[in-house]
Amino acid sequence: MNNKMPISVWILVIAMALNTTAASFLWPFNTLYIHDFLGESMTLAGVALLVNSALAIVGNYIGGTLFDRIGGKMTLMISVGLLLASSLGFLLFHATFFGYLVWLGLIGFSGGLVFPTVYAFAGLIWPEGGRRSFNAIYVAQNVGVALGTAMSGQIARLNIEWIFYANFFLSVLFVVVLLFGLRYLKNPARPVVQSQLEAAATTLSSATMKSMWYVAVGYAVLWFVYVQWQGTIAVHSKDLGVTISQYSLLWTVNGAMIVFAQPLLNRVLRQFEDDLKRQLIIGASIFLGAFLIVPFAGGFGMFMVAMVVMTIGEMFVWPAVPTIAAKLAPPGKAGQYQGLVNIAASVGRMIGPTLSGFVYDMFGITAVFGMLLLLATFALTLFVIMKDIRVAEKSS
Numbered sequence: 477m478n479n480k481m482p483i484s485v486w487i488l489v490i491a492m493a494l495n496t497t498a499a500s501f502l503w504p505f506n507t508l509y510i511h512d513f514l515g516e517s518m519t520l521a522g523v524a525l526l527v528n529s530a531l532a533i534v535g536n537y538i539g540g541t542l543f544d545r546i547g548g549k550m551t552l553m554i555s556v557g558l559l560l561a562s563s564l565g566f567l568l569f570h571a572t573f574f575g576y577l578v579w580l581g582l583i584g585f586s587g588g589l590v591f592p593t594v595y596a597f598a599g600l601i602w603p604e605g606g607r608r609s610f611n612a613i614y615v616a617q618n619v620g621v622a623l624g625t626a627m628s629g630q631i632a633r634l635n636i637e638w639i640f641y642a643n644f645f646l647s648v649l650f651v652v653v654l655l656f657g658l659r660y661l662k663n664p665a666r667p668v669v670q671s672q673l674e675a676a677a678t679t680l681s682s683a684t685m686k687s688m689w690y691v692a693v694g695y696a697v698l699w700f701v702y703v704q705w706q707g708t709i710a711v712h713s714k715d716l717g718v719t720i721s722q723y724s725l726l727w728t729v730n731g732a733m734i735v736f737a738q739p740l741l742n743r744v745l746r747q748f749e750d751d752l753k754r755q756l757i758i759g760a761s762i763f764l765g766a767f768l769i770v771p772f773a774g775g776f777g778m779f780m781v782a783m784v785v786m787t788i789g790e791m792f793v794w795p796a797v798p799t800i801a802a803k804l805a806p807p808g809k810a811g812q813y814q815g816l817v818n819i820a821a822s823v824g825r826m827i828g829p830t831l832s833g834f835v836y837d838m839f840g841i842t843a844v845f846g847m848l849l850l851l852a853t854f855a856l857t858l859f860v861i862m863k864d865i866r867v868a869e870k871s872s
Contacts, residue, residue, distance in 0.1 A: 481602065481605065481608065481609070481612065482601060482602055483660050484597075484601050484602075484657070484660045484661050485598055485601055485602050485605070485609050485612065487653065487654070487656075487657030487660055487661065488594050488597060488598055488613060488657075488661075489612045489613055489615075489616040490616065490653055491594075491650055491653045491654045491657070492594060492613050492616045492617055492620070493616040493617065493619045493620045494620065494646055494649050494650040494653060495559075495587075495590065495617075495620065495646075495647075495650045496616070496617040496618070496619075496620025496621055496624065497619075497620035497621075497623050497624040497646050498563070498620075498624070498642075498643050498644075498645075498646035498647045498649075498650060499587070499620070499624070499643070500620055500621050500623070500624020500625050500628060500727070500731075501624050501627070501628040501631075501639040501640075501642045501643045501646070502566075502583075502639060502640075502643050503706055504625055504628065504629075504706060504710070504723065504724055504727055505628070505632060505636065505639060505720075506521070506524065506525060506528075506580070506706065507521045507522075507525070507706060507707045507710055507711060507829070508710060508711070508714070508720070509576075509636065510524055510573065510576065511711065513636065514572070514573050514576065516573055517833075517837060518707075518708070518711065518833040518836050518837050519830070519833045519834055519837050520573065521707070521829065521833060522707065522829040522830035522831070522832070522833030522834065523577075523830060524573075524576060524577050524580055525580075525703075525706075525707065525825070525826070525828075525829035525830070526826050526827070526829060526830040527577055527580065527581040527584070528580045528581055528583065528584035528825075528826075529584060529822045529823070529824075529825040529826030529827075530581075530584070530822075530826050531581045531582070531584040531585035531588065532584040532585065532587060532588035532818075532822040532825070532826075533588065533819050533822040533823060533826065534585060534588065535584065535585040535586060535587065535588020535589040535590075536588040536589075536591060536592050536815045536818040536819045536822055537588075537815055537819060538588075538589060539551060539555060539588060539589035539590065539591065539592045539593050539811070539815060540592040540593075540596065540811035540812045540813070540814055540815025540816070540818075541811065541812060541815070542554070542589075542593075542811070543592060543593050543596050543597075543810070543811030543814075544808055544809065544810070544811040544812060548593055548596065548597045548661065549658060549661060551589070551593045551811075552590075552593055552594075552597075552654060552658070552661070553655075553658075554589065555586060555589035555590045555593055556590065556650065556651045556654050556655070557651075558582075558585070558586035558589065559583070559586035559587060559589075559590060559647060559650075559651070560647050560648065560651050561582075561586075562579060562582040562583045562585075562586045563583065563643055563644045563647040564644055565578075565579045565582065566579035566580065566582075566583060566640060566643070566644075567640045567641060567643070567644045570640055584822075588818065588822065591814075591818045592811055592812075592814040592815040592818050593811070594613065595610065595613065595798050595801075595802075595814040595818070596810040596811040596813075596814045597661065598610060598612075598613055599798070599802040599805075599810055599814070600810055601661075607745075607795060607796075607799040610795050610798045610799050610802070611738070611742075611795050614734070614794055614795040615734060615735055615738055618730070618731040618732075618734035618735055619731065619735050620731070621727055621728075621730060621731030621734075622727075622728050622730070622731025622732045622734075622735060623731070624646075624731075625724045625725075625726075625727035625728045625730075625731065626724065626725075626728040627642070628642065628724055629720060629721040629723070629724025629725060629728070630721065630724075632720055632721075632724070633720055633721050686862065686863065687800075687804070687862050687863045688800070688801075688804050688813075688816070690858045690859065690861070690862035691756070691797060691800050691801075691817070691859075691862070692816055692817055692819075692820040693820070693855075693858055694756070694760065694855040694856075694858040694859050695793070695797050695817060695820045695821060695824070695855075696820040696821065696823045696824040697824060697851050697852075697854055697855040697858075698760065698763060698793060698824065698852070698855045699820070699821045699822075699823075699824025699825055699828065700824040700825075700827055700828035700831075700851055701763065701767060701824075701828070701848050701851050701852050701855075702786075702790070702824070702828075703824065703825050703828040703829060704828060704832055704844070704848060705726075705727075705783070705786075706829070707828065707829040707832055707833060708832045708833065708836045708841065708844050709770065709779075710723060711836070712841050713773075713776075713779055716773075716774060716775060717775065717776075718775070718776050718779060722776050725780075726779060726780060726783045727783075729780065729783060729784065729787070730783055730786075730787045730790075733784065733787045733788075733791075734787060734790070734791055737791065741791055752796050752799065752800055752803075753859065753862065753863075755792050755793075755796045756792070756793055756796055756859040757856065757859045757860055758792050759789045759790070759791070759792025759793035759796070760789065760793060760852070760855050760856040760859050761789070761856060762785060762786075762788050762789030762792065763786060763789035763790070763793065763852055763855070763856075764789075764849070764852040764853060764856055765785050765789070766782045766783075766785040766786035766789060767782075767786075767845070767848050767849055767852050768849070769781060769782040769785060770782045770845065770848075771842070771845040797817050797820075798814060798817055800817075801813040801814050801816065801817045802814070831847075832844050832847070832848075835847060
């Protein structure tokens with residue numbers, strides 16, 4: 477068993493760090509830009525984010541399917557080309573709400589193509605690495621979050637328009653790294669005939685499929701809750717006097733914690749002996765704790781405490797989900813299973829800003845907080861009642 481991470485996985489890790497850094501110049505400010513600079517309502521801001529996530533769902537499905545049918549290399553080339561074109565369009569045409577809506581949506585679609593491709597590649601290139609490849613990509617993404625939000629807050633304070641230039645420049649770097657690394661990326665997916673796919677599908681027990689759906693729905697719900705930090709909580713914190721640079725610092729701490737706390741987290745996770753269900757339950761419980769703190773936050777300090785608590789919960793849940801998808805995917809379906817969990821995340825990101833924006837406009841922030849507590853509790857309940865992942869695997 478080779479314990480050293482292959483160079484092909486390192487290429488994916490570095491590329492995803494750049495991709496997330498680019499995205500981190502935009503997503504903390506989408507709602508604020510639409511609401512404060514374009515003068516639109518919170519509901520319309522939510523609609524823009526809904527379109528972004530809806531097209532990400534389509535991209536996730538197509539990306540996962542293309543990976544299984546034409547291979548990872550070709551899918552990556554298509555994906556990164558569209559992402560670069562979308563970033564350029566967003567830079568040039570974001571000054572009206574319609575332009576913002578169209579190009580933010582196209583960024584969602586092209587980003588949706590990228591994610592299942594990268595995760596499926598990582599799982600199949602280095603299967604003996606287990607969760608390590610997914611953890612590495614997860615950490616890389618949060619290096620991007622830490623760097624992107626740290627820089628974007630300062631840049632936005634000087635001129636918020638510059639964040640669109642930074643996003644495009646980093647998207648170019650992302651494409652350059654992947655194109656340079658293509659020679660190291662070998663298509664791991666072997667052709668699988670239809671009869672083999674059908675045989676693999678019949679081996680999946682109802683318990684296994686039920687576990688997969690519990691994970692996917694719970695993941696979608698937690699993303700619904702999570703994105704409130706980019707929507708209603710962002711606006712609420714601004715109303716309480718939290719500045720843009722302080723708000724971006726919350727996300728810098730989020731990313732930095734995930735990066736620097738990994739050695740400690742890895743020691744903790746070793747105690748689980750691959751008990752992914754328990755990992756999800758603990759993470760969702762901590763998540764719920766964070767949203768018991770947020771309603772009582774009256775300033776920057778308490779928002780920071782809530783962010784730290786939520787980040788700990790995120791560190792348990794987020795990397796566990798693609799690991800579960802990789803474990804449960806039958807032969808020839810790795811791309812589609814990674815697409816499924818990325819679709820789940822996109823559903824949460826799609827519905828979250830729109831529904832919460834409507835609730836915020838109609839009933840105020842207190843109603844939003846009540847809704848978030850109920851949803852976090854629901855996700856925790858799903859993880860508690862689902863079958864143990866190890867049992868599900870054995871029963872399949």
